[in-house]
Amino acid sequence: MSSRSVLFSVVVGSLALLYAFNRPRQERIVHDKYGQVTLVNQLEFNVMGTDGNFRDTLGRQLYNPTNSTTPFFQVFDEEFLDVIGPNPSLNAIRSDPSFAFAHEAPVWVPDTDEIFYCSNAGGELGRSNIDYNNQVAKISLKEVALAMGGSPVDVNVTHYKIDLPESIQMTNGATGLYKGQIILMNEGRGHRPANLALMDPHSYQVSVLLDNFYGRQFNSLNDVKVHSSGQIFFTDVPYGYYQDFKPEPQLPNHIYSFDPRTGAIRVVADQLNKPNGLAFSKDYKFIYISDSGSLSAHFGQNLTYPATIQQYNVDPKTMALTNKRVFAYVDAGVPDGVGVDEFGNVYGACSDGVQVWNPSGKLIGKFFLGTTSANFAFAGKGRLVILAGTKIYLAQIAAGGMSLMHN
Ligand SMILES: *[C@@H]1O[C@H](CO)[C@@H](O)[C@H](O)[C@H]1NC(C)=O
Ligand SMILES: *[C@@H]1O[C@H](CO)[C@@H](O)[C@H](O)[C@H]1NC(C)=O
Numbered sequence: 001m002s003s004r005s006v007l008f009s010v011v012v013g014s015l016a017l018l019y020a021f022n023r024p025r026q027e028r029i030v031h032d033k034y035g036q037v038t039l040v041n042q043l044e045f046n047v048m049g050t051d052g053n054f055r056d057t058l059g060r061q062l063y064n065p066t067n068s069t070t071p072f073f074q075v076f077d078e079e080f081l082d083v084i085g086p087n088p089s090l091n092a093i094r095s096d097p098s099f100a101f102a103h104e105a106p107v108w109v110p111d112t113d114e115i116f117y118c119s120n121a122g123g124e125l126g127r128s129n130i131d132y133n134n135q136v137a138k139i140s141l142k143e144v145a146l147a148m149g150g151s152p153v154d155v156n157v158t159h160y161k162i163d164l165p166e167s168i169q170m171t172n173g174a175t176g177l178y179k180g181q182i183i184l185m186n187e188g189r190g191h192r193p194a195n196l197a198l199m200d201p202h203s204y205q206v207s208v209l210l211d212n213f214y215g216r217q218f219n220s221l222n223d224v225k226v227h228s229s230g231q232i233f234f235t236d237v238p239y240g241y242y243q244d245f246k247p248e249p250q251l252p253n254h255i256y257s258f259d260p261r262t263g264a265i266r267v268v269a270d271q272l273n274k275p276n277g278l279a280f281s282k283d284y285k286f287i288y289i290s291d292s293g294s295l296s297a298h299f300g301q302n303l304t305y306p307a308t309i310q311q312y313n314v315d316p317k318t319m320a321l322t323n324k325r326v327f328a329y330v331d332a333g334v335p336d337g338v339g340v341d342e343f344g345n346v347y348g349a350c351s352d353g354v355q356v357w358n359p360s361g362k363l364i365g366k367f368f369l370g371t372t373s374a375n376f377a378f379a380g381k382g383r384l385v386i387l388a389g390t391k392i393y394l395a396q397i398a399a400g401g402m403s404l405m406h407n
């Protein structure tokens with residue numbers, strides 16, 4: 001065993017550990033002051049044997065071969081140490097076991113240091129269905145800092161529900177800030193159409209920019225990101241139908257681009273089974289799109305269908321997505337929200353928390369919660385806010401996110 005693998009197989013306690021990997025001058029230090037880092041030597045777990053205790057993922061078993069206590073940072077590759085830094089922490093900052101208040105659509109608003117998000121639309125503990133709308137709400141990260149009082153501990157800050165007009169129904173996705181506003185993707189409810197709308201994060205004034213494709217309703221709009229060209233890319237997938245609050249789908253499952261300056265809309269890709277979260281690479285030449293094909297909500301699960309983040313090139317002239325290829329197949333549930341950090345690493349919200357791949361598609365580590373996350377948002381440098389349905393977590397780390405601000 002090399003000294004590298006010896007050190008890498010250690011489960012770090014509160015002991016300071018210093019070690020050097022392949023790059024001799026670049027030393028990575030793990031102090032792990034808060035005891036939440038587990039280094040996993042994958043070589044120890046590559047063979048499970050004839051009578052191995054293999055996973056039953058339909059039974060929702062997760063991959064935690066070291067049996068570490070959740071939540072923790074599961075480190076598969078030393079590159080993840082650059083993401084989390086020497087003293088990372090991972091804490092619940094709001095929790096309500098009876099309500100999936102924090103499901104999707106996280107957006108950080110820098111001037112107020114608030115995170116906006118929405119509750120689960122139609123799903124478990126979502127308190128919403130064909131008769132009841134879901135909620136858009138926010139928490140204050142200033143309140144989190146005050147409550148923690150300088151040391152990372154679990155806190156329970158206020159959930160502020162926001163009252164929005166009737167046009168906003170079953171919100172499921174968001175990005176921002178775009179011209180100072182949050183872009184909301186709304187699935188619609190019953191006969192009320194899905195739409196793409198802007199919301200002012202201070203006055204909560206709303207304007208709907210799009211609610212049809214040449215006169216036809218969308219299925220249930222899911223997630224959105226803005227390209228550097230100014231085009232707005234979004235996904236449409238029938239989760240509103242699978243969750244019994246939308247009529248039967250009348251369009252294929254598409255990825256669209258929309259130019260808010262001219263009103264032009266086009267389909268840019270159609271080969272995904274269930275297109276879900278999406279994120280551009282830092283240079284906007286590529287796009288990462290989750291395909292949550294294996295999950296059909298009330299229609300069940302089929303593990304032979306995709307649970308895959310696909311990568312495409314973005315054609316700079318036409319905006320069509322070309323050269324589809326597998327970026328990552330996720331080992332836990334399906335990938336949902338995706339995002340990119342300042343190093344170009346790709347983050348995906350999955351059934352065990354948030355997984356992180358380097359730009360080559362190698363899984364380097366996880367923010368392992370032991371429960372499903374549908375999405376997350378960076379709040380500037382060093383803070384990752386993770387939505388986990390009945391809980392919101394704050395990871396205090398080294399990395400910052402790629403900027404999602406567009407003017
Ligand atoms: C983790 O727990 C399982 C089941 O109890 C056990 O078989 C396994 O040996 C444990 N692994 C470690 C590294 O402790
Ligand atoms: C956090 O506070 C809310 C009330 O605002 C309460 O419903 C919830 O149970 C609290 N969570 C915990 C873990 O105490």
Ligand SMILES: *[C@@H]1O[C@H](CO)[C@@H](O)[C@H](O)[C@H]1NC(C)=O
Pocket residue numbers: 302303304305
């Ligand atoms: C999963 O889908 C495959 C391909 O359509 C099908 O052959 C199989 O029967 C399905 N499995 C389940 C459990 O539904």
